[in-house]
Amino acid sequence: MSLLVVGTVAFDALETPFGKTDKIVGGSATFISYAAAYFGIETRLVAVIGDDFYMDTIEDLQNRNVKTEGLQIKAGEKSFFWKGRYHDNMNQRDTLITDLNVLADFDPIIPDSYQGAQYAMLGNLTPTVQQQVLERLQERPKLVAMDTMNFWMEHTPNELNDVLKLVDMLIINDEEARQLSEEYSLVKAAKKIQGMGPKYLIIKKGEHGALLFHGDHVFFAPALPLEEVFDPTGAGDTFAGGFMGYLAKTDDLSFDNMKRAIIYGSALASFCVEKFGTERLSELNETIIQERVQQFVDLVRFDVEITV
């Protein structure tokens, strides 16, 4: 199976209570691709970078069966750059710098070799770019999931509403779900958002886990309680990448299989936060991932006899 991934491939500079970084590799599509690649699928990357980007990262992704024909490299231009500072509790952050650079006029080109992808993950981008991607696919994937953020809800609500009608699944955090639905209760928010288009909704709650909604079905996956969150950047994208990678590998869209996919996504996200950027994510293997999944099983499994 193959997974089309659209998003940013970019530089981040981070300040956390544990230290600072200069420009390191970041971007939604980068995290999604690293996570998805562990599932032995073909990942088809659509993104744009400047010629300042690190070629060894691109090669590393290629070695993980991430196709890069759809990765545009703009000569003489700079890659998207984000600089942020995390608060002591790591749950809040301030944006210090956002340089759109090549992202300012991103025209997502879908190479012929990418057509026919069975799964698609649209990382957080302008809704119009997300919609362009879908319009340029000759065959509709079995499942299209997308991410978005508060900025698009405030600045391009009509465009966002349009693309929401075209996707199967929305993956956003609790704050975004509340803003999009104008409901505080996540149960009410989920109903409203499902009425806006996506049949499936995942609400990520950071250290509090994630909820999957589909019709009247709800599944809750915990986050692993961690001693230390070193750098939360990219955890949400890693979650989405692990989720979609597992779905693409197993090619099973049952609710039960989506539960498993969320556990794998959560497991990968729990690694992501252990080091800066993509560092920890790039050094995993199947055994390490499976052991982490077992920790999730141990964390939530209980046996109770229901007598009614």
Place this chain on the structure above:
Amino acid sequence: MSLLVVGTVAFDALETPFGKTDKIVGGSATFISYAAAYFGIETRLVAVIGDDFYMDTIEDLQNRNVKTEGLQIKAGEKSFFWKGRYHDNMNQRDTLITDLNVLADFDPIIPDSYQGAQYAMLGNLTPTVQQQVLERLQERPKLVAMDTMNFWMEHTPNELNDVLKLVDMLIINDEEARQLSEEYSLVKAAKKIQGMGPKYLIIKKGEHGALLFHGDHVFFAPALPLEEVFDPTGAGDTFAGGFMGYLAKTDDLSFDNMKRAIIYGSALASFCVEKFGTERLSELNETIIQERVQQFVDLVRFDVEITV
């Protein structure tokens, strides 16, 4: 089996986005007793009220096998009264009035008929009162759990530390765990708090569920995603009452059984918030509770094959 319950039996007046109440029945020991009583155990209540308290509530508790020989009624005095206002998100509240009344000089008397209780739950009270109760028990219960709050951490830290050394389990919320341990990470907080005395620690995270820590074991129980939280008052005490009631009924202190107890405590707490005060809690039955427990099973159960 029998459960000794010490705490407040009191009046609350509440303002929530959904409405206001005059004086209604509240108090930690009230919620704990209502929840524990569903497990068919004998509950032995130690508390103090004024002669203004509602006698039909006391009779209702007695009909649920809650013994009240240890419930002191002070003639000519008033019951403890708390008035609070919840914010729109229901996660924060302001205290408007606290009238200690009879609670100001509470001397917890343990009747002879209460001696030999196998389980004890010390609701949130002055740590010295909690310690007095333990000193007045001729036999140590199999498991002693206690609650506390920020106020005692700030005003009577030495007394709190003393009583912490005497109990088996502490049941507090995340904010309290962070304040007590001076650690933001709940995993680190749990280690520190276990070093202060309690071998078992439950950290309640409200709508985000609860964590049980014991040595290197961790269990996470979700909260049920609810359309509406009508009144969160007493939910934490109800959780503790359901937890201790289930433990006392099953008389099994294994970690696996504590997991089940947490699910039952969470189920009862999920009812508590559906109406004001103890109203919803007083009208349940075994079938309704078991159906709710089944919802928790459905919410978190997943099957995944671990291949390593």
